[in-house]
Amino acid sequence: MTLKLSLVRVSLAAAVIAFAGGAALVAGQDAPPSSAEVSTTASMTLTAVADATLYADSPGSPGGSGSFLTAAYYHYDGQVSFARIFLVKFDLAALPPGAIIESAVMQLYHNSCTQPGTYPVPLGAYFVTSPWSEGSVTYATRPTWADIGINAQVGCTPGVYSGWAVTSFAQAWQGDPAHNYGVKVSGPWSDPWDYYISFNSREIYNPPQLVVTYRLPITPTPTPTRRPGTRTYLPLVMKQFAPGSAPVVLFSDNFNDGLLHGWTRNNGNWYNAGNYMRGEYATGNAWNIKDVSGNNFTYEGDLNIVSGNAVGLVFRSSADGTASYDAILDAADGVFKISKRPGYTVLASYPMTVSRNHWYSVKVVVSGTKMEGYLDGVKRLTAYDGNFSSGQFGVMLFQGAGAYDNLEARALP
Numbered sequence: 001m002t003l004k005l006s007l008v009r010v011s012l013a014a015a016v017i018a019f020a021g022g023a024a025l026v027a028g029q030d031a032p033p034s035s036a037e038v039s040t041t042a043s044m045t046l047t048a049v050a051d052a053t054l055y056a057d058s059p060g061s062p063g064g065s066g067s068f069l070t071a072a073y074y075h076y077d078g079q080v081s082f083a084r085i086f087l088v089k090f091d092l093a094a095l096p097p098g099a100i101i102e103s104a105v106m107q108l109y110h111n112s113c114t115q116p117g118t119y120p121v122p123l124g125a126y127f128v129t130s131p132w133s134e135g136s137v138t139y140a141t142r143p144t145w146a147d148i149g150i151n152a153q154v155g156c157t158p159g160v161y162s163g164w165a166v167t168s169f170a171q172a173w174q175g176d177p178a179h180n181y182g183v184k185v186s187g188p189w190s191d192p193w194d195y196y197i198s199f200n201s202r203e204i205y206n207p208p209q210l211v212v213t214y215r216l217p218i219t220p221t222p223t224p225t226r227r228p229g230t231r232t233y234l235p236l237v238m239k240q241f242a243p244g245s246a247p248v249v250l251f252s253d254n255f256n257d258g259l260l261h262g263w264t265r266n267n268g269n270w271y272n273a274g275n276y277m278r279g280e281y282a283t284g285n286a287w288n289i290k291d292v293s294g295n296n297f298t299y300e301g302d303l304n305i306v307s308g309n310a311v312g313l314v315f316r317s318s319a320d321g322t323a324s325y326d327a328i329l330d331a332a333d334g335v336f337k338i339s340k341r342p343g344y345t346v347l348a349s350y351p352m353t354v355s356r357n358h359w360y361s362v363k364v365v366v367s368g369t370k371m372e373g374y375l376d377g378v379k380r381l382t383a384y385d386g387n388f389s390s391g392q393f394g395v396m397l398f399q400g401a402g403a404y405d406n407l408e409a410r411a412l413p
Contacts, residue, residue, distance in 0.1 A: 070199075071187050113197045
């Protein structure tokens with residue numbers, strides 16, 4: 001392990017300050033940045049804990065014990081003779097507790113290739129989304145994986161390492177180790193491509209590696225700062241609470257610890273991006289659900305549509321998010337709305353231009369059958385429905401990438 005010193009500016013989440021009696025709630029207020037803090041960065045090299053070649057040209061043959069991992073789409077006498085992909089998995093448990101991943105590169109040692117061929121080849125690393133076993137997996141029993149991969153151009157150059165920048169994958173595995181299923185590596189399977197490339201497996205020398213650069217969190221003096229460049233708003237809500245009856249915090253997460261504690265995903269790639277949560281899913285709805293429930297509450301957070309269609313808060317939800325109420329910002333339809341699922345019924349909507357790469361503050365106040373939706377401190381929605389009286393909190397996205405920060409739920413007194 002090599003250690004390197006670097007300067008890291010720590011940005012704390014927007015403060016929510018409540019005073020019992022006459023309570024003033026100030027959300028998203030900027031303050032002068034605190035002084036830079038010094039944090040130590042380090043690198044750790046992890047070797048694969050499982051790998052296997054999957055033979056489409058022999059779909060029932062297991063390939064978990066071989067010496068090589070092969071990506072191939074190779075012709076013989078004008079016919080495709082070899083069509084192969086492979087799986088690799090790494091275990092991040094050796095990282096120090098609280099480590100915040102800055103970068104991660106998967107390195108594979110190039111053992112051999114077949115000539116003639118169409119080199120270099122764009123080999124993609126794809127996030128695997130279902131379980132597999134090294135000893136039994138075959139192409140016929142292959143797991144599922146994400147549609148969008150991370151490409152690297154690989155030539156016919158035995159004796160060198162090829163690398164893939166899989167930082168977002170490693171962050172997701174660290175935040176949700178129970179769903180760490182590794183990566184699938186494959187190239188194009190169409191004419192005129194013609195290639196056969198083998199890398200060393202974990203069974204021999206120079207096995208697959210994951211080089212992780214991380215930093216350890218520091219404990220700064222709390223200050224109500226936000227990340228540079230995000231919005232500033234100063235909604236002020238006055239509410240009188242009787243002594244001892246201030247709202248109870250059900251959960252609060254600003255993600256400054258670099259982890260995702262108590263979150264369970266349903267579809268997509270979810271990870272802590274350093275000081276906020278990020279989700280990515282290109283093909284439909286994806287949810288990340290917190291292991292906390294409520295019935296009457298306020299639930300709020302900062303949301304950003306990084307790309308694609310929509311993001312939202314999920315509440316009174318089932319454990320997988322598919323039966324719930326949602327407060328959604330939809331850039332594709334140009335609307336802020338409260339909806340319920342299954343069946344996807346819009347209960348209330350507010351037409352507006354929803355910008356991408358812009359932080360919005362979204363809040364819901366839920367009591368009985370009444371639901372109110374606030375956007376940047378202004379009430380825009382009121383809806384009534386009695387299908388779900390309680391359930392879990394979470395977030396969602398639809399066909400895109402979203403960012404989430406400063407999530408907090410409080411029980412109504």
